[in-house]
Amino acid sequence: MTTLPLQPTPRTTVVRGRHRAVEERAALHALLAEALVAHVGVVVGDHAVVLPSAFGVDPDGPDEGGTLYLHGSVAARWLTAAVGATVCVTVTELDGLVAARSGFHHSMNYRSGVVIGVAREVLDPDERARALDLVVDQMVPGRSATLRPPTRKELAATAVLAVPLVEASLKVRSGDPVDDEADVEGGLWAGVVPVRRVLDAPLTAADAGGVPVPPDVRARAAGERPQ
């Protein structure tokens, strides 16, 4: 992992809530390691289209700052629009509802990483294979090593995009509401409702009855984001 600072350009410099910008690449990578879904923004015509997507991360990937990988069907419109274009990949984890004493000071505790970069179509077979493994392992760590390699037909149907992680920002809110003095003196309650994601016990597919759950999946389902 490189030690480049975050926010190297104006368009990834946090302006609003600047005190929430955590300028540490390691914190961005910790968020990316934990998250499961990214929201990818691409310009289509005169407007942005935002779609949820699985992703994978190679902190030591070939791009400056490391590489974030996306994949999709070669026929997907958003993917065609993204190749060679500047895209925005945003990953958000919600940590709590911040219930203040006024509507104005209501907020959320969260961590959100915004990556902006030119999406490169990955054509090298080795990098493609590695990228697809990383996307699977993001969901269930270690799982790609237990699966057969992709077929030629599967590879032909799949496009892989690489987005450099060099141009990125991270915004974090945590802790109590921040209320106006007068509202605090009013004696009202305020606080945080913690939010977390839980992965429950695996449900075996109908066509896999009797097959034991493999260790990688069992370990994943036991995992729970610490509060």
Added chain:
Amino acid sequence: MTTLPLQPTPRTTVVRGRHRAVEERAALHALLAEALVAHVGVVVGDHAVVLPSAFGVDPDGPDEGGTLYLHGSVAARWLTAAVGATVCVTVTELDGLVAARSGFHHSMNYRSGVVIGVAREVLDPDERARALDLVVDQMVPGRSATLRPPTRKELAATAVLAVPLVEASLKVRSGDPVDDEADVEGGLWAGVVPVRRVLDAPLTAADAGGVPVPPDVRARAAGERPQ
């Protein structure tokens, strides 16, 4: 709530995974009622910027199909760029990790709504007040009624945007992995790791010690998304 069909235009017609497009407005509203964070896409310069945001929904709002409300600081760059422009608001709930017998068939169970529309700045004081209440109540239902009204200063610092819900699509995946016949016959395990969001017991703010947790917040924290 209107009964307009979803996907009235080509740009919100689901092309990939068409079988996952649920053409029911009620299902979109159910997703919007449950979600806590939206990802808003705006074109800034030559690329999209995607930012997480709280939101509120008025199914009977003044816009065709109902109204989705966003708010932010009047100084926020994304908000300035969004006023009068076409924006994309995407709301995604992750329901499970779909662990197939091949990397290619790995997937996620999810519900994702994509709304595309011109963002109207809300200027009418009554609509602004109602929109801000809806954003608070999206986090903690009923809470806005327990709070003081916003001050003039707070209102002057806040911009409210309305996005019509008429042009929208909903994509849903649920259930087991869909594997190739040959992989199923190989006898490997496959299945789903269910994912859900949990709201834990409220944490009282340091400056509210001894004040009892109000019923709205208690009810919210007890709420859990059904599995």
